[in-house]
Amino acid sequence: VVTIADVARQAGVSIATVSRVLSPAPDPHPVKPATAERVRAAARDLRFEPSAIARGLVARRTGMLGLVVPDLTDPHYPQIASGVEQAARSADLSVLICNTLGDTALLTDYVRLLRARRVDGMLLSGGSSLTERDLRLAAASGVPLVLIGRPAFDARLPYVSIDNVAAAHAATQHLIDLGRTCIAHLAGPSSQTTMLDRARGYRTALRQRGLMSPVVIDTDGTPEHAYDVLRERLQGEPPDAIFAATDRLAVAALAALHDARVRVPRDVAVIGFDDIPLAALLRPALASVAQPAVELGRAAVHMVVSVAEGRVVEPVVLTAVPVIRASARP
Amino acid sequence: VVTIADVARQAGVSIATVSRVLSPAPDPHPVKPATAERVRAAARDLRFEPSAIARGLVARRTGMLGLVVPDLTDPHYPQIASGVEQAARSADLSVLICNTLGDTALLTDYVRLLRARRVDGMLLSGGSSLTERDLRLAAASGVPLVLIGRPAFDARLPYVSIDNVAAAHAATQHLIDLGRTCIAHLAGPSSQTTMLDRARGYRTALRQRGLMSPVVIDTDGTPEHAYDVLRERLQGEPPDAIFAATDRLAVAALAALHDARVRVPRDVAVIGFDDIPLAALLRPALASVAQPAVELGRAAVHMVVSVAEGRVVEPVVLTAVPVIRASARP
DNA sequence: CTGAAAGCGCTTACAG
DNA sequence: CTGAAAGCGCTTACAG
Numbered sequence: 001v002v003t004i005a006d007v008a009r010q011a012g013v014s015i016a017t018v019s020r021v022l023s024p025a026p027d028p029h030p031v032k033p034a035t036a037e038r039v040r041a042a043a044r045d046l047r048f049e050p051s052a053i054a055r056g057l058v059a060r061r062t063g064m065l066g067l068v069v070p071d072l073t074d075p076h077y078p079q080i081a082s083g084v085e086q087a088a089r090s091a092d093l094s095v096l097i098c099n100t101l102g103d104t105a106l107l108t109d110y111v112r113l114l115r116a117r118r119v120d121g122m123l124l125s126g127g128s129s130l131t132e133r134d135l136r137l138a139a140a141s142g143v144p145l146v147l148i149g150r151p152a153f154d155a156r157l158p159y160v161s162i163d164n165v166a167a168a169h170a171a172t173q174h175l176i177d178l179g180r181t182c183i184a185h186l187a188g189p190s191s192q193t194t195m196l197d198r199a200r201g202y203r204t205a206l207r208q209r210g211l212m213s214p215v216v217i218d219t220d221g222t223p224e225h226a227y228d229v230l231r232e233r234l235q236g237e238p239p240d241a242i243f244a245a246t247d248r249l250a251v252a253a254l255a256a257l258h259d260a261r262v263r264v265p266r267d268v269a270v271i272g273f274d275d276i277p278l279a280a281l282l283r284p285a286l287a288s289v290a291q292p293a294v295e296l297g298r299a300a301v302h303m304v305v306s307v308a309e310g311r312v313v314e315p316v317v318l319t320a321v322p323v324i325r326a327s328a329r330p
Numbered sequence: 331v332v333t334i335a336d337v338a339r340q341a342g343v344s345i346a347t348v349s350r351v352l353s354p355a356p357d358p359h360p361v362k363p364a365t366a367e368r369v370r371a372a373a374r375d376l377r378f379e380p381s382a383i384a385r386g387l388v389a390r391r392t393g394m395l396g397l398v399v400p401d402l403t404d405p406h407y408p409q410i411a412s413g414v415e416q417a418a419r420s421a422d423l424s425v426l427i428c429n430t431l432g433d434t435a436l437l438t439d440y441v442r443l444l445r446a447r448r449v450d451g452m453l454l455s456g457g458s459s460l461t462e463r464d465l466r467l468a469a470a471s472g473v474p475l476v477l478i479g480r481p482a483f484d485a486r487l488p489y490v491s492i493d494n495v496a497a498a499h500a501a502t503q504h505l506i507d508l509g510r511t512c513i514a515h516l517a518g519p520s521s522q523t524t525m526l527d528r529a530r531g532y533r534t535a536l537r538q539r540g541l542m543s544p545v546v547i548d549t550d551g552t553p554e555h556a557y558d559v560l561r562e563r564l565q566g567e568p569p570d571a572i573f574a575a576t577d578r579l580a581v582a583a584l585a586a587l588h589d590a591r592v593r594v595p596r597d598v599a600v601i602g603f604d605d606i607p608l609a610a611l612l613r614p615a616l617a618s619v620a621q622p623a624v625e626l627g628r629a630a631v632h633m634v635v636s637v638a639e640g641r642v643v644e645p646v647v648l649t650a651v652p653v654i655r656a657s658a659r660p
Numbered sequence: 661c662t663g664a665a666a667g668c669g670c671t672t673a674c675a676g
Numbered sequence: 677c678t679g680a681a682a683g684c685g686c687t688t689a690c691a692g
Contacts, residue, residue: 333684333685333686334685334686335685345685345686345687346687346688348686349686349687349688350687350688353686353687355687355688359688380685380686381684381685381686383684383685383686384684384685384686384687385685385686385687386686387684387685387686387687388685388686388687388688389686389687
C-alpha cells in the first residue's frame with residue numbers, strides 16, 4: 001500500500017508537508033497553495049489513503065466504538081445496533097460488533113479485546129441480563145463505558161434507557177381502558193432489570209385501578225418457552241388480555257392463543273414490547289410499545305464520547321410509547 | 331494507559347524482552363524463565379494490555395474485517411452478521427459493521443473508510459442489489475473482498491452464496507407436489523440477482539412440469555409494497571399457492587391473504603425464503619427455505635483470509651433447504 | 661539469553 | 677511557508 005512517504009517523494013516535499021495538506025488539523029498549518037496542489041495531485045495519483053491506524057497511534061484515539069450485544073438474531077438488538085451505527089457514522093466513528101450470545105466468558109474476552117484495540121468507548125446493550133460482577137469487570141477495564149438499557153445494579157455507570165416502568169404502565173393502562181378485567185403479564189426472566197421494570201409498571205397500573213390482582217406468567221424469555229407455558233395455562237380459564245414483556249414473547253402468545261382457538265383481540269387482547277419491524281404485518285397486527293432505537297443509539301454514542309473526554313454524564317431516560325394495532329383494539 | 335515501557339521499567343528489562351515474553355511469536359524467542367516470570371508479574375500488576383493498533387502497525391495487519399450490510403433491520407442480515415461474527419471470532423478477527431441503508435454514496439464512504447482502517451478484508455453482503463459500478467469500485471479499493479450472495483456481474487470477484495436457483499426450484503417443487511395448480515411467485519426487485527435466481531428456479535420448476543404458466547407478482551422487496559400489490563391481485567381469482575422470494579414478502583402475503591379472507595394453506599399454500607427466526611411462530615407457521623447463515627459467514631471469513639494471503643479462491647456455493655411448516659402442508 | 665536500534669506510518673512541536 | 681526530528685507503542689533483525 002502507498003504511504004505518506006510515497007506521496008512526499010512524488011510531490012517533491014517532506015512528509016510533514018504532505019501531512020499538513022492532507023490532515024484536517026483544527027488549527028490549519030499554512031501551506032503555499034501551489035505546494036498544496038502538488039501534494040493533492042500526488043495523493044490522488046497514488047490513490048493515497050492515510051492510515052487510520054497510524055493516525056490513531058499518535059492521536060491516541062482510534063475513532064472506534066465497541067458495541068456489545070447479546071444476540072443479533074433477537075430482533076430487538078439490530079434496532080439498537082442500527083441506531084448506534086447511524087449515530088456513530090455521523091460522529092465519524094466506526095462500530096466494532098461483539099456478539100456475546102449470553103456467554104459471560106465471551107463478554108470477558110470481548111472486554112479485553114476492545115481494550116487491546118483501544119476503542120474510544122464501549123456500548124453495552126442487553127446489560128440488564130449481566131451479573132453485577134460482569135458489569136464491574138467491564139467498568140474496571142478503564143474503557144469509557146455506557147450501558148444501553150438500565151443496569152441491574154447501582155454501579156454508578158452511565159446509561160441510556162427508556163423508562164420501562166412508565167412504558168409498561170402505559171401499555172397495561174391501555175388494556176384497562178379497553179375494559180379488560182383479567183390482564184396477565186407474560187414476563188421475561190427476572191434476572192433482567194428491564195424485565196423487572198416492565199413487570200413493575202404492569203403491577204402499578206393494576207394496583208392504581210385497584211380491581212384486579214396481577215397474573216404474572218414467567219418465562220425464560222424465549223418464545224419457545226413462552227409458547228409452552230402459555231399453552232399449559234390456556235387449559236384453564238384464560239385471561240382477557242396479555243401484556244407481553246417483549247415482542248418475541250407476544251408473537252409466541254399469539255401463536256399459543258391461536259392454537260388454543262382463542263380469538264385475538266375479541267377474547268384476549270395482546271400488546272407486546274419493542275415494536276419489531278414485523279409487528280405491523282402480523283395478523284392480527286401486533287400492538288406494541290415502540291422504543292426509540294435510533295434515539296437510544298444516538299444518545300449512547302454522544303454519552304460515551306463525553307465520558308471519553310472526561311466529562312461526567314447523567315443517565316438519559318427516553319420515553320417509549322405504545323403503538324396500538326388490531327391485537328389490542330376494542 | 332500503561333505501555334510496554336512501563337512494564338519494562340517495572341520488570342527491570344528492556345522493552346524487547348517484554349515483547350518477547352508477552353507476544354506469541356510463531357518462532358518463540360528464548361527468554362530465561364526467571365526473567366519471563368518477572369515480566370509476566372509486572373504485566374499482571376500493571377494490567378498491561380498490548381496495543382493491538384501498535385502491533386497492527388508493525389505487522390501490517392489489523393485483525394479486523396469490514397462487514398457491509400444494506401439493512402440490519404431486515405431480519406436476513408442479522409443472520410448473516412451473526413455467522414460472520416462467530417466465524418471471525420474463532421479466527422481471532424474483529425468485525426467492523428457498516429450499514430449502507432441501500433445508499434450507494436454510503437457504500438463509497440465505507441469502502442474508503444475500511445481502506446483507511448486497513449482492514450484485512452471486506453465482506454459485502456446484499457451485493458446483488460449493487461450496480462456493477464459499485465462492485466468495481468469496491469474491488470478497486472485493493473482491499474481483499476468477498477461477496478456474500480451471488481454478484482450481479484461477472485466481476486471475477488470471489489463470493490459465497492447459496493444456490494438460489496436450486497433452492498427456489500425445491501420450494502416450488504414442494505408446492506407442485508402438494509398438488510397445487512396455480513402457483514404464483516411473489517418476486518423481489520429484479521435489480522438483485524438473488525431475486526432473479528429465485529424467480530428462475532421457480533420458472534424452471536414450473537416448466538419441467540409443463541402444465542402451468544408462471545405467474546410472477548413483482549414487488550420492490552418491501553413488505554408494504556408486497557401487501558398492497560397482493561391485495562389488489564386478490565380482487566380477482568387468487569392462485570392456490572405462493573412462493574415468496576423472501577420471508578418479509580411471505581409475511582406480507584400471509585397478511586394480505588388473511589385480510590382477503592383467503593385461508594392458508596387450504597386455499598393458498600405459502601412458502602417463503604430465508605427462514606427468519608420468527609417463521610415458526612407465525613400462524614400458520616411459515617414454511618421457508620433455510621439459508622445456512624453460520625456456514626455462509628464461516629466460509630466468507632475463511633475465503634477473505636485466503637484472499638488476503640494472496641491465494642486464489644474459488645466461489646463457494648452452499649445448499650439451502652426448504653423447511654416445511656403449516657403454511658405449505660396439505 | 662538480553663538489549664540497542666531501526667522501522668511500521670503517521671503528527672506536531674521546534675527551527676529556520 | 678518548509679523540513680528535520682522526535683515520538684505514538686509496538687516487533688524484530690542485528691550484535692553481543
